[in-house]
Amino acid sequence: MPHFPKPDAGSWTENWPELGTEPVDYTDSIDPEHWKLEQQAIFRKTWLHVGRVERLPKTGSYFTREMPSVGTGTSIIIVKDKDDTVRAFYNICRHRGNKLVWNDYPGEEVSGSCRQFTCKYHAWRYDLKGDLTFVQQEDEFFDLDKQDYPLRSVRCEVWEGFIFVNFDDNAGPLTDYMGDFGKGLEGYPFHEMTEVYSYRSEIKANWKLFIDAFIEFYHAPILHMKQATKEEAEKLAKVGFEALHYDIKGIHSMISSWGGMSPPKDLKMVKPIERVLHSGLFGPWDRPDIEGILPDELPPAVNPARQPTWGQDSFEFFPNFTLLLWVPGWYLTYNYWPTGVDSHIFEANLYFVPPKNTRQRLSQELAAVTFKEYALQDANTLEATQTQIGTRAVTDFPLCDQEILLRHLHKTAGDFVNKYQAEQGRTDTTGSAAHV
Template sequence: MDQLVKTRYADLYPEMGTNPIPLSINKSPDQYEKERRLVFEPEWHLIGRIEQVAEAGDYFVQDVPTFGVSLLIVKGKDHKIRALHNMCRHRGNKVVSTGVSSGHAHGFSCSFHGWTYDLSGQLAVTPDEDQFFSFDRADHGLAEVHCDIWEGFIFINLSKTTPAPLLDSVAEFADQFQGYFKDLDLFAHFSADVDCNWKVILDAFAEGYHVPFIHGKTLPEAITGGNNPLCHMQNIRLFKRNRSLSAMGNPDYQPTPLEALVGAKVGTPIFPALKADLDELPPGVNPEKNPEWGFDINIIFPLSYFAVWANGMVLVYNFWPTGVGQTRFEVKLYWAKPANAAERINQEITRVMTVSVVREDMSSLETTQEVYQSDAFDHIHLSDQEIAVRHNYELISAITGWPLTPNKN
């Protein structure tokens, strides 16, 4: 691992500075309202993969608690993927009930009065239609939300006006992953309501400094061993609004006995030292083309995160702010659909380990927010390895006008 970058990121990105970050930005209700209006509402949010709606009639439900809406993502007979408000245009009941997360349908029928919509959201059947007044079904389809696709990832946008194109949001990532993502099956999906500001969660996933400590029991050697005991990133890229981090795996990692046994059966253990042909990876994946690559984290402004693991697994995170001190954190895991029992069992130990790691990541969030709420300290210090955390604060500060100067509220 001699090729580990020795440069200070602060020198690569001098505009980031090195000042402490004031905590008030994570606890001010006024600031939260500003962020909601200027940061969350105009932007695109990554919510899933095209494989989740492979066939016409396939659908899934995506709740977006930041805006208090439930969306229906559905592939129409015209093979277009649409995002529709999951809300009957008659009296507002959900057309797909709470508790149903995905399925296959020929149309959507509201359980309240039987209004039925086709796969494009058009109102097809209104029982006892003569009893309505100057009624035209064409005026009463399910309301459509901006929806677009990049590299097979489905994004939605809830702004009331025409948003900037998705490609402007993906920006520097746009042509970095061409053709890489395919046949990704959603195999695990979970969420939790966490009592902390959305930035506190995002911060927890934007650096590797925490790994040897908070994950000391679960990942004792896998990505921190060898010559990189403190989990320095091999590459951190700060773009205009997006950012990415690339982490190495430890080629000398000795898996636990059952990890090793199951991994040997399928050839893609949880933490591989990558032997694949590095030249086949597109520029955005393992940007250093390091044979000891572990995984990459890519954060698309403002609330979307996708990670790419050397073993082929892809993770999508959503940080849905629901209040100045509340966030719904949502995790989706994708991988090739298992072809046999060995792959299914390997997927399961990988899922169990991933959930363990994520629950560890989440363990510090609420206590952190609790301390931020107190007046014990008014600022925090970030290391050079935490420059991606700083990048987010600089960005939010610039957009909302919140001064990043300690001792000012």
Template sequence: MLDLVTNQKPENDFARMDYERDRKGPPEGFPNLPDIPGSRYTDAEFLRLEKEMMWDKAWLYAGHVDQLPEKGSWFLWRNSGVPIIVVRTLQDEYKAFYNTCQHRGAPLVTEDSGKDRGFVCGYHGWSYTLDGKLTAVRDKRDFVDLDFSCRSLVQVRCEMLGSMIFVNKDDDAEPLMDHIGPMAKQLEQFELDKLRLVDSREYEVDCNVKVLLDAFLEVYHLKSIHIDTVDRFLDHRAMIVTLWPNGHSRMATPNRRPDWVDPGTVGMPEIPSITEFPAKNNVSYQIYPNFVMPPAPTGIPILQFWPLGPRKSRVVSSWLAPDHDPENPHPLWPTRLSNWERILYEDLQYAPQIQESLESPGFKGMPLNYQERRIYHWHEELDRRIGLNRVPEHARVEQVLSDWVQKD
């Protein structure tokens, strides 16, 4: 039965669930996962390296095309730690720029969103096209040899995953679709380019961002945290995991009853191309480091987890759906969003107390089990992005899961 774990092709997913449900222990050959050092959640030097080498060089979800409904639309995005303008240009392209005038660093926009034919700095009037090119400066006669071509706005890498806009502050990052590798093929069935934005809201939580991320990489906690909600219909013991290169992963948890359908979604429009496996199971994709997407036939929630400091985080929860009309939404959406928020609050409720506890002398590290291997995979990738030799020895994670990563 071991092949059902190591041979992680989608066509084997149903059989893999049967294997997971019936196994008596971890699969043969699965490594003993060394403890995740507790200092990774509290040590100032480690958190600095994490920001510099991982967060500042990662592909991060910035927004949905519905937030840019017309040419000239833009919104200001701050979740990466610096203000970035995401804009739909007059040539109908999606681009991103630092919100920084190239004269003396003043912001080009101060509102959260808007529509313009260009950007004008409110401090000294320098003007730019929506493509970021400098076009005019006040009192040009007073500048000596000012080369407009060298004073364009500083662009940020901006690429699309369907209708979703991702940015990356690293000019040398590999293209987004190459970066997510084997996941890209699986995501095609969800027709992400056709999905509309239904809702988006934010929550701030007093804990390190990894406390939240860890919770969404496993279902080991279902019987404690979600007793009256998802644990009633999900069979966590049959959950399967696929680990991919670059820290990405997928988790799939079957329903307790194969014929179970969420009664709160009956009659809602469905994604026509979705295949049987994600249609009948609870599948959750994770794009490293902080993008979690558990798709369903009638709608796709997307979650991002953002560090606001060593002990503070922001969660952004959004929903995408097929055939959604913002002016005339389906009548089930208010109840569905309310139920989703209830489940989300269950996941967030203990996070501040967990933060207090892991800062105590009683927390030395985390002994993870086979069910929690996505967490270990996430931390292995973090060390690789920092550089294995740069990670302080007391915070280092041993690289042990390479044989369990699906390359294609």
């Protein structure tokens, strides 16, 4: 559906009438049976972001990912083979099902490099393409043909250096899945931003609730007022906050906002340490010396409204990958990995151009530390939300015009569940999908 700018007295939501304006049913975030359907209908059917190609710098480099969102115990290996192809396999030895790649604790993710993968139980070996190359005491087996026992592969493709996997062998190509937003982001210099700060937290809330928190800024002047100076916080709380632009393309969406200007117009708006280090929540003020980040160099999907006060874009690639670009030339990724109806693992990575001096290094560290505080404020609120909607005292909630992407998220997730149930010949027994 084409997108139209919001008129002065109009609404974003009216541009997508299929989303409706009625209260949204949040039973989809508290019903255990609905979560089980999401696991099958969404997380086993869609492309899932698992890392960057920089984690695989040479032939034989690998890392493992635990994938509880796909199924209990599911683990995969991502590796670069001799042809520089990134591949993914189930982390299972074909002999007796032992976990193939792990160190001291089988539940922990690991990384490294090797020529072959060797099972620590009976020493079966597999090459970087997953082929079985060695069987201990092979003549003890009955008509064993090693060609019949390769590692079981998982579909794996790369977009702009981001590695994705899909557990559905019949799914379409990744580039098609990324759609117009993906096409419109091609060429952004992600490969230049290889200095990484990572956070991981176990959150006692449904995975969709955390995405909800990051696709509206209606809460920002209230929840995050301590991140600004007292005078600036009071002004924001009084006048409110509205983003510059919203867009929806198929199952994906985006929100564009002001902020992140470098440096701010008034240094009194920020805290003393931010003035010293030229950094803060919006990242380092000083742009790195690379191509592709100036306003006239940005790909067409970035700052689509071409607003002069633009600060950041947040792209929500369904189901659980957020890609957030900041005007000074750095980016964030979020992933939300559900482990149950009321729990998920939140992963955040901050990517900067490698610093050239101490000041640049400290400015990046300040941004990373400030972000952590910001995210913890959201996470704390979400656990309070989960406990209360879990009582089912209230399950329908009104959403304002700025919360349009929340409507889209819950409707999209519900559509996937309904389609899956139809394909399985079942009817909706939970009544939990929004806008059904």
